[in-house]
Amino acid sequence: MEELTKEQCTKSLLPIRDALDVINGKWKLHIIGSLLHGNRRFKDLQRDISGITAKMLSQELKSLELNGLVSRTVYDSAPVIVEYMLTPYGKTLQKLMDELRLWGTEHRKRMISPAAVK
Template sequence: MLSKSGCPTTMLSIRDALEAVEGRWKLLILFSLSQGPKRFKQIAREVQGITDKTLSKELKSLEANKLIDRKVYDTFPPTVEYSVTSHGLSLEKVLDELHYWGLAHRKEVIGK
């Protein structure tokens, strides 16, 4: 059961967390990057259904929230690689719990 003590602070922290990972794609991008550093097109292939424009926007947001790191290599053309930061790795338990909840939810709603 969720605790109601410290409600304003709790609501603020939950809102901050949701803003950092809001939307349909951010957690999937983080999951993709949890396997190791990747380039843009590698992420786009793994996160099926995301457009390049949306992926670019979401990567910028994740970087602004210090959940991923963007490294540019001095090559021609420039090579850009994305990786999860230690702050981003702190979401591992959240991703695990979402995975298990999603399995239970699918079974409850769809019956599979």
Template sequence: MSNEELIRKSGEILSDPRNQKEEIQALQDTMYVMGGKWRLMIINSICNGNRRFRDIQRSIPGITTRMLSRELKDMEANKLIKRTVTPSTPVLVEYSETDYCLSFGAIILEMIRWGKQHREKIRMAD
């Protein structure tokens, strides 16, 4: 995206005149939903086909069982994921992304793109 396109798009999102209080509230709301360092990785894992608790946990290095459980519960409460329980033996629990979560996709993809560019920039500086 060129700088001109970015400026135009920013103008569509930001109010005119700018309302810093409203913008801060919007950023706080977004950061609340994004959560800490694990939430985006969990969303990415689920969107990459990991549906069961252990599969999600194995796909994210360093996350503890307790932290994953807590994040999944909070994400379900925020309508980002859906928890489906199949009453079989043993009980099967699967997680899937919601349409609301998918609306977050463009942000996640842009963060991945930026992160790759940042890593390359830092690597080239060495």
């Protein structure tokens, strides 16, 4: 097994940071969670995610779109309909989210009754 230099170690944190940045913020996981259940329009998302403002929803959707996780389709109807959906790439996040959920669930148990897992 090779030892990593300090620089290599710091560098190896960059992709982790990238991954975290993509899902960071108060609302992104909520949006992804909602979209995992199917396509949604703007108002649908706002209804699904209690507490989110139009400003934040719009902002976070743009960020998710920029990162290729969410696609935005405008239907030329009246009134105009805008539909958001997870891209196939966006769906690859689910595995990561499952891992995080698993670790987080164990952690929560451990924090509630530390004696039981010491």
